[in-house]
Amino acid sequence: MKHSRIVITGVGLTAPNGNSLPEFRKNLLDGVAGIERREIRYMGSQLAGVCHYDPLKYQKKKEVRVGTRAGSISIYCAREALADSGVAWDAVAKDRVGIYIGCTEHGNVETENEIHNISKFNYDTKFWSHYHNPRTVANNPAGEASLNLGVTGPAYTIGAACAAGNMGLIHATQMLRLGEVDFAICGGVSESIHTFGIFAGFKSQNALATHEDPKKASRPFDLARNGIVISEGGCLYTLERLEDAQARGAKIYAEIAGYHVNSDASDYVLPNPVRQAECVRAALKRAGLEPRDIHIVNTHATATPLGDIQECEAIRAVFGAGCPDTFINNTKSYIGHAMGAAGALELAGNLPSFDDLTVHPSINVDNLDPQCAIPGLVLNQPRRVAKVDTILNNSFGMLGINSTLIVRRFVP
């Protein structure tokens, strides 16, 4: 079956260390992390990746008040992506646009806020907000973007834990190929730093990072890593069929080369390197590529003691000594774990490598864990390389969902 070629034509993002792709990329090359201390309800000061975009750039004050943080991030990223794409938005048929946004979770923030609110009124539910349901429905982030943009095509979220960012792009690719839509806005968002439950949950799991220097706290592959830094963020792309992008003379960042999604079916939280490796191999097969053809592998590694080792085991199984041109990095070392946005943000941070032939490093590795010492790991300093034609992005999530997305340099 011959598929349409799908290309990335625009990127909009907000990360803890940047509110545009150029700013984000510069900080990834300069080793600038974006983690800070933040007061978390019931828990006091915690480490978190906080975004500092201006919500009022694209929303009215009332939209910000009525909506959710995830909705606001979605709107910001979608508008930025559209502007970056150069599409004549007014002329686009809005019923042929799809919005597909990956989320790790949605609704915790507003539910916690409302319980806190009624706790001040002796838990009388007549003080519970009438906005609770529209704020907490699972499609909220995509729905708010559709309202803001006037998109009347399908707009919904994809719940896939921390594999969700890749899933937004994968789903959009599928929908464009099926002819369901002609233009897609897709990726992932996270508002997770606004829910204490995620912090408390990871803390109870002994998986929440601590460090006296916030910017050193997220340290995948380092021997002293001690857990996850929770972050908010978002990254949405515009995806189009190649012929449509070329017809309007669009700038093309990359072409979707392959992808795969599978499930571990083995544990609620523990990763499964065998299934992860299967996922990577299946994505390579779909792309018609061999492991040695991949030039950058962006890892999912979240800096948990076990999870990093298991992903390295999966990578070692696929990319071994026969891959001299394959370099491996990690973005969470700068921005923490942006949950549903992670995969989408981490791919974006690597896209400029097609142009600058530089692999951004994984930072904060003072003592490399020998069990994470995989060939090609780029640590602490950017690495100039001879060739970047392909990028493979891994994102894995709880309940054992794995996603791998491969993009290639666009060659007509």
Place this chain on the structure above:
Amino acid sequence: MTKDETKKVVLDIIADIAPDEDLSNVKPDVRLRDQLQLDSMDFLDIVMELRKRHGIEVPEADYQQLASLDSCAEYLTPKFNALAAKG
């Protein structure tokens, strides 16, 4: 509480729930929805804020009494005063 004070209370609430609106020239005798961008959820906000901030209950059957600033003042001022009298 005077009717003008009641109008101020309602305007303060509207300022919070409709922060993009210019409230400097709200006509008291004109329906709020005819001069401000307020929808049904916003009116529920007014009801909720009266409850939260002032302990005032507005039953659903009386929502129409909140149509304009003048009608708000007519309807709410006795409620505020009854509440104050209770101490």
